Amino acid sequence: MNKVHIAFDLGASSGRLILGIQKGETVELEEVHRFPNDPVVINGTMYWDIPRLFHEMKQGLKKVARREDIEIQSMGIDTWGVDGAWIDEDGQMINLPIHYRDARTAKVIEEVEAVMSQDKLYSITGIQKANFNTLYQLYYDKKYNKVIQAQGRKWLFMPDLLGYFFTGKLYNEATIASTSGLVDATTKAYSQEIFDTLGFSMDWMSELVKPGTQVGTLTPQVQEETGLGAIPVIAVASHDTASAVAGAKIEKENELYLVCGTWCLMGLEVSTPQLAEEVRLAGFTNEGSAKGKIRLLKNINGLWILQQLKKCLNDRDLSVDYPDIIEAAKAASHTYAIDITDERFMAPLNMEQEIIQACHEQYGVTLTSVGEVATAVYNGLGNLYQETVRQFEVLIQEEISTIHMVGGGTKDQHLCEVVSQMTGKQVIKGTTEASAMGNLLIQIQARS
Structure with a gap:
């Protein structure tokens, strides 16, 4: 019987159940169940389909329960940050979690700033201003959502919410909470x-638990439905980036990580938060790490653009996949680049046309081929990585020689080459399933 741990790793486009099989000093990964994570728009609001996600996670557990060759030690869940849902006094979820790309919170930014400035907020939290920060979501909910005003009692971040469904326990894991703009x-x-200052109640929040804490076991109902026993549930580094950095196995404070997924995140693990005004203005954010340190990073709207480009191309019946886009980009030779940080690329109706229009406005050219459009994205990513590395070197006053690149983006050899060429740094490719690996490593340490 192989001893295994279960990692649920949910990203913005898909989720997966991955087994971590302990083989001596190594951990082998086995994907058991993968499922899409498609947002659902209802009456103009973009939601996460949390009932479907929970259903699919239980389908994965049913597959695991049928295995006779494994002995399950624990399970853990990691997801994206900032989003969540409210629980009422009877312990029921009263709203579907709203997608971080939903535009509703834009209306409250100025209201919050009228009572607490951005520089003040940053000096406490180290979190960059973004419409989707949990702080703005809670402010909107408690001012404009009458149902939540009347019934909302507890806020749970996405992995906490799913953990609650599995265990019946209320908690907030530290690394996911650190993304919220609410944590000192x-x-x-x-x-x-x-x-x-904002009129929030501490009663909304649950106990903050550290990565590696056992928060409970599967409820009797989940046990009966899945065929599993009282499996321990571990609060891992529940923010997927925190788990990915744990999976990247960073050893030194001057080694950069680059987590490539729907978002691309570049950063360092440091001992103390960097809260100075010049750090804020440079665009750095401070989030918690699995080690209890600070992940000083920049959040880059990266592979989302390529994902949406692929969607647009297939909507035109071109039947292309990522290898086709990559080969087309490698064949293109222009130097045009989009500004990856431009808000216009957050959620346009047509990503392909948005890229073409941006290049036309900036360079006076009209991109016509798939390769030309994709190259504008790759060049934009390379420019941004180059500038970000330079900013980190100025900040720590030390040259950075190594970038640990992990996540799904490592499958794209062209992207890896762009990173190396544009930054001039050694790129070490890690696992594509870095979040799952970090998730599993934390479980193993907690159960050892």
Whole structure:
């Protein structure tokens, strides 16, 4: 019987159940179940289909339960940050989690800034201003959502919410909470000053638990439905990037990580938060790490653009996949580049046309082929990585020689080459399933 741990790793486009099989000092990964994670738009609001996600996760557990060659030690869940849902006094979820790309929170930014400035918020949390920050979601909910005003009692981030469905336990894991804009980066506790200033209640939040904490076991109902026993559930580094960095096995503070998924995140693990105004203005954010340190990073709207480009091309019945786009980009030779950080690329109706229009506005050219359009994205990513590396070197006053590149983007050899060429740094390719690997490593350590 192989001893195994179960990692649920949910990203913005898909989720998966991956087994971590302990083989001596190594951990082998086996994907058991994969499922799509498609947002659903209802009356103009973009939601996460949390009932479907929970259903698919249980289908994965049913597959595992039928296995006779494994002995399950624990399970853990990691997801994207900032989003979540409300629980009422009876323990029921009262709203579908709303997608971070939904536009509703834009209307409250100025309202929040009228009582607490961005520089003040950053000096406490180290989190960059973004419409999707949990802080703005909670402010919107408690001011404009009458159902939540009346019934909302507890806020659970996405992995906490799923953990609650599986265990019946209420908690907030530390790394996922650190993405919210509500946590004091120095004390690593929820900021009383922010809660008091914005009229929030500390009662909304649950106990902050560290990565590696056993939060409960599968409920009797889930046990009966899946055919499993009382499997321990571990709160891992529940933010997928925190788990990915744990999976990248960073050893030194001057080694950069580049996590490539729907978002691309580049950063360092440092001992203390960097909260100075010049750091804020440079676009850095401070989030928690599995080690209890700070992940100083930049959040880049990266492979989302390529994902949406592929969708547009297939909507035109071109029947292309990523290898086709990559080969077309390698054959193109122009130097035009889009600004990856431009808000226009967050959620356009047609990503292909948005890229073409941006290049026309900036360079006076009209891109006509798939390769030309894709190359504008790759060049934009390369420019941004180059500039970000330079900023990190200025910040730490030390030359960076190595970039640990992990996540799905490592499958794209062209992207890896662009990173190496544009930054001039050694690129070490890690596992494509870095979040799952970090998730599993934390479970193994917790159960050892």
